[in-house]
Amino acid sequence: MKVKIHTLFEYLLETTESEPEAFVGFSLSKSPVLGDFLDELDPTLSLDWNGRSFRGLPELRAHVLRQASLEHICNVNDVLITAGAAEANYLALRQLLEPGDEIVIEKPGWPQAEVMAKAQGAVVKTGFRRETSGWDLDLDELCSLVTPKTKLIFLTNPNNPTGRLLSLDDLTEIVAIARNVGAWLIVDEVYAGLEWNAPRPPSIAGLYERGITTGSVSKALGLQGLRTGWMICQDKDLIMDAVILRENSSEIMNILGEVIAEIALRPDHYNTALSAARAAGLTNLAELNSFIENQPLLSWIPPEAGLIGLAKLGNGLDGSFFAKRLLEPPYKTFLLPGSAYDQPNHIRVGVGGGTEANLALGLSRLAAFLSAQV
DSSP: OOOOOOHHHHHHHHHGGGOOSEESEEOSOOOOOGGGTGGGSOTTOOSSOOSSOTTOOHHHHHHHHHHTTOTTTOOGGGEEEESHHHHHHHHHHHHHOOTTOEEEEEESSOTHHHHHHHHTTOEEEEEEBOGGGTTOBOHHHHHHHOOTTEEEEEEESSOTTTOOOOOHHHHHHHHHHHHHHTOEEEEEOTTTTOBSSSOOOOOGGGTOTTEEEEEESSSSSOOGGGOOEEEEOSOHHHHHHHHHHHTTTTOSOOHHHHHHHHHHTSHHHHHHHHHHHHHHHHHHHHHHHHHHHTOTTEEEOOOSBSSEEEEEESTTOOHHHHHHHHHSTTTOEEOEEGGGGTOTTEEEEEEOSGGGGOHHHHHHHHHHHHHTTO
16 A cells, blocks of 8 residues: 655745745644643653553543544543544555445545555545535535445535535434435534534534544644544444554554643633634634735635635646746745645635734735735
8 A cells, every 4th residue: 555645744844944034824723832731730640651541541532522522422442542633544444445435535635544545445425515615515515425335424514624614414414425325424624613603513422323523633723733633433343543643653542642732622721722723714704805805816615614714716727837936935824725725726725723823914914915916
């Protein structure tokens, strides 16, 4: 199984050492510092693994269920703590797909599922989110793509990268489509908790016996460096298969990641951090939305959730050229090209990162660059 690089990661590899001075593409909330947790860390903590469960600290898994409102539907053994949502997705995709199986994905969407599916010899079928439809997922099209050969459906909610939300009615219809053919259904929820004008939709693990919820502390809480995420599924064999597969890769979670994530997900910490992230996100999104409305070469559909969205470029501008040139002097501003999501005439813009992202500076430099393209 040879895994080919996807455009998003390729661009990040190419630009990591560019040292931008501003970001209009930061995808996660302001990150806490270690000192924020020191008072609640035990200095005698062993740096061996947790010694209690290969699935992750039980109290951490209980927090995961609570924040997803699944504590009355699932139990802690339905949760596996993983190295971020990426590992959770990897474990599910790797164990479920065989050569020739069909998988249905969304575009634009998180590219991991397509990369892994192609590497495993699966047949990829795509349901498109169209800008002309507000980036909604076409459920009639999705239904037409699902066949008795469909092994898996992979979606994101909130959608990464448009921020569009699937409602309870949408999810209920998607479950019916999946159940009709016995397909597994993964919904990646890394941006859950940052819904702006609607309540958080229910997690798929509570709606469907073959539903797999994946998530992490990376985006809403800004704790990407912990590499701590999870997989939730009511199917005990699915979780155990993931435990066995992980034994041959990362094997166990790192104890510091588990312990700090457990503190971060305690109700008092979580509610305070999420409130701060939501306040900052709303303020910055309002600033970005106002900026785009006043730029003749930019348009977008503001995200319903999350910290990123896709902005369309006018004058036939190419997003890859745009992003690379903006990263160079004198602009030195980072954002992602839409080609990372198969949207070449778009750029991915974001409002995370806190004051260190220098959003206002980035927008001023973006404005200067845009004025030169008219």
